[in-house]
Amino acid sequence: MELFEAIAKRHSYRGPYLDKPVPREDLRKIVQAGIQAPSARNAQSTSFVIVDDPEVMNHLREIVPISAPAAIVCVVDPSPVVHGKSFELEDCAAAVENMLLAITTLGYASVWLEGVLHGGRAEQVAELLGVPPSKRVQVILPVGVPAENWQQREKKPFEERAWFNHYGGS
Ligand SMILES: Cc1cc2nc3c(=O)[nH]c(=O)nc-3n(C[C@H](O)[C@H](O)[C@H](O)COP(=O)(O)O)c2cc1C
DSSP: OOHHHHHHHOBBOOOOOOSSOOOOHHHHHHHHHTTSSOGGGOOOEEEEEEEHHHHHHHHHHTTTTOOOSEEEEEEOOOOOOTTTTHHHHHHHHHHHHHHHHHHHHHTTTBBBBBBGGGHHHHHHHHHHHHOOTTSSSEEEEEBBOBBBBBOOOOOOHHHHHHOSSSTTTO
């Protein structure tokens, strides 16, 4: 699949998944796309725990509602990288979008799970996966073959969100 086709096709999938494991080779490709993402000062502050063991997935499901057979847990390092400022959210977001595009390209489905980690769930996932206290679980991407077709969310037209040379157009 070509890049612009993957961008156009990517959408959040919250439906059921086929009971079909995701080969490690594909999980590695997806996470490698995340590793290739830009990061502030090339600090590479996002790391990844790839969960594909059914037993660990079941424990993960007790914390977060995920029906996919595998998940990529994005762990961020909030240490400052320049002028006392950290950029772990931006770094992580760049990695996540790269991975979502890779997931789409390989024919899998996913959804950016972050809001669902509030209320102590991120800490529970961290404990389950042995994430050190200096790091934080930020985003989880389920990965699997979708069992249903899901509609894409509508995006506002270009003219409502982008202009050449002057905000709002001239
Ligand atoms: C920062 C962020 C947090 C998100 N958290 C969640 C979440 O916790 N659960 C969920 O189902 N979707 C979550 N999403 C996905 C958005 O709801 C989704 O991207 C949005 O509705 C647009 O739909 P689309 O991804 O199909 O274009 C999140 C997206 C972002 C960027």
